[in-house]
Amino acid sequence: MTEDTFISHLVELRDRLLRMLIAVGVVFVFLFPFASDLYDLLAYPMMRTLPVGSRMIATGVVAPFLIPVKVAALVAFAVALPYVLYQAWAFVAPGLYAHERRLVMPLVIASTALFFVGVAFCYFFVFGVVFNFVYRIAPKSITVAPDIENYLNFVISMFLAFGVTFEVPIAVLILVRMGAVTIEQLSNIRPYFIVGSFVVAAIVTPPDVLSQLLLAIPMCLLYEIGILAARLFGASGRRGNDGEKVSEPGEERGT
Numbered sequence: 001m002t003e004d005t006f007i008s009h010l011v012e013l014r015d016r017l018l019r020m021l022i023a024v025g026v027v028f029v030f031l032f033p034f035a036s037d038l039y040d041l042l043a044y045p046m047m048r049t050l051p052v053g054s055r056m057i058a059t060g061v062v063a064p065f066l067i068p069v070k071v072a073a074l075v076a077f078a079v080a081l082p083y084v085l086y087q088a089w090a091f092v093a094p095g096l097y098a099h100e101r102r103l104v105m106p107l108v109i110a111s112t113a114l115f116f117v118g119v120a121f122c123y124f125f126v127f128g129v130v131f132n133f134v135y136r137i138a139p140k141s142i143t144v145a146p147d148i149e150n151y152l153n154f155v156i157s158m159f160l161a162f163g164v165t166f167e168v169p170i171a172v173l174i175l176v177r178m179g180a181v182t183i184e185q186l187s188n189i190r191p192y193f194i195v196g197s198f199v200v201a202a203i204v205t206p207p208d209v210l211s212q213l214l215l216a217i218p219m220c221l222l223y224e225i226g227i228l229a230a231r232l233f234g235a236s237g238r239r240g241n242d243g244e245k246v247s248e249p250g251e252e253r254g255t
Contacts, residue, residue, distance in 0.1 A: 016087040023083045028076035035068035038075055039148070042155060045127035049135050050144055057145045067148050074156075078116075085112060103177070111170045118166030119159045121218070126162065130211045154206075161204040165219045172226025173233060186227050194220050 031038065040047075043056065058064045077084075085108055093101055135144060175181045194216075201216035 013091060016091050020080075020084045020087050023080040024073075024076050027080045028073055031072045031076050031079075032069070035072040039068040039071045039152075042071055043148075043151065045123060046131050046146065046151065049128070049131040054144055056148045056151065058148050060149060063149050067152055070152065081112065107170060107174070111167055114166040114170060115163040118162040118164070121166070122158050122162040126158070126211065126214050129214065130206070130208070133210050134208065157204070161215060162218075165215060166222060168219060168222040169226035169229050172223065173229050176230040177233075183227060183230055186223075186230070190223070193223055197223075 047054075047056075058067070060066070089105060089108060093104075096104065138144060172186065176183060176186070197216040197219040198212065201212040201219070205211040205215050
């Protein structure tokens with residue numbers, strides 16, 4: 001009986017993963033003809049800061065084709081992400097208590113929205129500020145011609161850095177609800193978090209002070225927002241005498 005249940009879970013997992021791949025694939029097929037336009041859109045923050053007539057270069061033989069295709073694939077995943085998350089949610093939901101399901105879904109939605117807000121903040125604000133700063137102080141004797149593959153790698157790393165940074169309030173709220181930390185402890189470690197934010201920013205951003213400040217300062221502000229959210233919504237679930245979370249009276253998993 002247990003083996004049959006395990007196999008049925010594996011089959012369901014396979015089916016849901018297949019649906020995720022199909023969803024991403026369908027969106028990718030639709031976006032493929034616009035791959036070059038998507039890369040031009042991605043490159044716009046840099047191109048508008050370069051001298052008139054400047055262009056990017058491609059040092060790889062197949063890079064002019066492969067890099068736009070990668071961008072189209074990333075955009076396809078981002079577009080299909082709500083459906084991907086729904087499939088993941090549908091797989092784990094039957095094993096959760098009702099109060100856990102009520103908590104997890106809003107957290108998934110909020111964390112996804114915050115990640116994209118972080119990406120948008122990076123694209124619309126940070127890139128413009130950083131590129132203007134970098135190329136304004138660049139020597140006039142050089143010709144600026146960024147490589148398209150290096151630019152894509154830079155953009156992905158910055159998007160991930162700012163997307164994850166904007167998850168700080170969710171992480172703080174989860175830690176408080178789990179009982180791992182208290183709001184008082186979070187307030188006490190604030191100076192250490194601020195120092196840690198600048199250390200992390202120095203590691204994950206380019207070696208210029210401006211981009212480090214643009215990551216560290218929002219991280220500190222988001223930490224304060226996380227503490228405020230924990231004060232409002234951070235009541236942890238009921239726990240038994242042994243510290244384990246227990247279900248509410250009459251509550252069963254998957255109901």
